[in-house]
Amino acid sequence: MKETFIQALHDVQGWFRWVPPTLGSLFVLMVMGGGAVAFTGLVLTRVSARMPGRARSAAFVRSCALAIRRPTQLAVAALIMILTIPALSISPDVAGIVAHLLAVIIVLSVGFGLVRFARQVSGYYVGDMDALSDVQEENILGRKHITQVRLLERIAAILIGVLTIGAALMTFQSVRQYGLSLLASAGAASIIVGFAARSVLSNLIAGAQIAITQPIRMGDMIFFNNDWTWVEEINATFVVLRAWDKRRRIVPLSYFLDNPFENWTYNSAELIGAVYLYLDFLAPMEPIRSKLEEIVEGCPHWNGKDFSVQVADATERTIMIRITAGARTAVRSWELRCAIREGIVSWIRDNCPEAFPQTRFSAHASAPDNPQYVRRLDGPQGSFGL
Numbered sequence: 001m002k003e004t005f006i007q008a009l010h011d012v013q014g015w016f017r018w019v020p021p022t023l024g025s026l027f028v029l030m031v032m033g034g035g036a037v038a039f040t041g042l043v044l045t046r047v048s049a050r051m052p053g054r055a056r057s058a059a060f061v062r063s064c065a066l067a068i069r070r071p072t073q074l075a076v077a078a079l080i081m082i083l084t085i086p087a088l089s090i091s092p093d094v095a096g097i098v099a100h101l102l103a104v105i106i107v108l109s110v111g112f113g114l115v116r117f118a119r120q121v122s123g124y125y126v127g128d129m130d131a132l133s134d135v136q137e138e139n140i141l142g143r144k145h146i147t148q149v150r151l152l153e154r155i156a157a158i159l160i161g162v163l164t165i166g167a168a169l170m171t172f173q174s175v176r177q178y179g180l181s182l183l184a185s186a187g188a189a190s191i192i193v194g195f196a197a198r199s200v201l202s203n204l205i206a207g208a209q210i211a212i213t214q215p216i217r218m219g220d221m222i223f224f225n226n227d228w229t230w231v232e233e234i235n236a237t238f239v240v241l242r243a244w245d246k247r248r249r250i251v252p253l254s255y256f257l258d259n260p261f262e263n264w265t266y267n268s269a270e271l272i273g274a275v276y277l278y279l280d281f282l283a284p285m286e287p288i289r290s291k292l293e294e295i296v297e298g299c300p301h302w303n304g305k306d307f308s309v310q311v312a313d314a315t316e317r318t319i320m321i322r323i324t325a326g327a328r329t330a331v332r333s334w335e336l337r338c339a340i341r342e343g344i345v346s347w348i349r350d351n352c353p354e355a356f357p358q359t360r361f362s363a364h365a366s367a368p369d370n371p372q373y374v375r376r377l378d379g380p381q382g383s384f385g386l
Contacts, residue, residue: 029081029085029098032077032080032084033078033081035080036073036076036077036080036081037073037074040072040073040076041069041073044065044068044069060120063120063123063124064117064120064121067116067119067120068113068117071109071110071112071113072109072113074105075105075106075109075110075113078102078106079102079106081098081102082106085098085099100171103171104168104171107164107167107168107171108164111160111161111163111164112164114160114164115156115161118156118157118160119153119157122149122153125145125149126145126146126149126150146217146218147210147211147216147217147218148211148212148214150218151207151208151210151211151234152211154235154236155207155208158236206252206257207234207253210253210256210257215257215263216231216234216239216263217231217265218231218232218233218234219231220264220265220266221265221269221330222241222261222263224241224249224251224261225249227244228243228244228264228330229242229243229244229249230242232248234253235253237253238250238251238253239251239252239255264330265329265330269328269329270303270326270327270329271326271329271330271333272306272324272325272326272327273325273326273327273333273334273336273337274322274324274337275322275323275324275325275341276312276320277320277321278318278319278320278321278357279318279319279348279357280318280319280354280355280357280358281314281318282354282358283319283352283354283355284352284355285311285321287351287352288309288321288352288355291343291344291347292309292323292340293307295339295340295343295347296323296325296336296340299339299340301328301332301333301335302327302336303326303327303328305326306324306325306326307324307325307326308323308324309321309322317359318357323340323344325337325340
């Protein structure tokens with residue numbers, strides 16, 4: 001078989017007798033590489049198209065084959081070209097340079113293919129966990145898996161990238177010697193690198209901790225800097241928080257391990273919201289309580305469990321009524337509180353407007369021994385003045 005392969009190479013090289021031998025050999029390398037690219041692409045296409053099994057499994061195999069198609073074609077073409085070099089008329093210096101370049105291409109192609117394959121695997125795993133949609137916003141378990149898989153995918157991509165670039169650089173003799181010299185002074189180098197990359201390393205370690213401990217997850221609602229936001233994306237070093245008005249806040253991962261914060265959807269998405277009303281002392285509590293109960297029960301955002309109406313405070317001018325009602329999510333809690341305010345204010349205005357806060361004052365006569373004031377009785381109702 002080896003003799004057949006070498007004879008085929010000589011036949012192909014005979015096509016380029018009209019050019020110098022070295023240039024003709026390079027043309028042969030290009031032909032072999034192009035043939036390997038075409039053959040590898042055809043094989044991957046045929047195999048993925050005829051993959052038996054369930055529709056979802058077959059679709060996963062096809063997507064993986066499509067994702068790693070280009071890296072595989074490059075790696076196979078480079079390997080075939082390396083095997084072709086000894087049978088061609090190329091000087092040792094040129095052959096060494098070309099073989100080295102092809103080896104680097106193989107290493108980079110394998111690393112790139114592994115990154116794309118990891119991305120396809122993570123996408124397949126979370127494909128059925130659409131936990132970020134409005135319908136399944138209460139799916140805590142699904143969002144937990146999505147967070148873990150995406151964080152681990154990004155960490156794996158970084159590790160594969162670092163190892164791939166390191167392996168490619170180590171093929172150069174000068175870089176290899178530099179690496180050995182660094183190992184000889186590993187103590188000083190580790191201190192310098194540690195100080196220079198402490199923020200990056202701390203965020204990478206924080207990402208691994210968040211993937212395991214889960215203080216935040218994709219789609220969680222976080223109360224951040226006096227505003228409610230959603231966790232839109234968790235990268236390897238930072239988190240993207242989306243505010244209710246579509247603003248995005250970029251926060252380092254280490255922040256969520258070093259600082260306290262409020263996660264409104266940690267164990268459950270349910271929240272109890274509070275509405276405060278300031279009414280006059282003449283407000284009829286029983287009709288107001290009955291109307292509030294009617295408003296809450298008729299609102300689709302209520303969870304059907306938590307509800308109360310209490311006079312929580314009283315000042316010299318008003319009483320404060322606190323209405324609490326539960327909802328399945330924080331957004332629905334907001335909508336529920338708005339509906340309660342709108343409904344009860346409209347009902348009080350139409351049925352008992354005297355319940356709204358009123359300002360009262362009364363006038364009293366000055367003391368009889370105060371010479372600055374004189375009582376006047378000549379008016380129709382009497383008056384007081386200087």
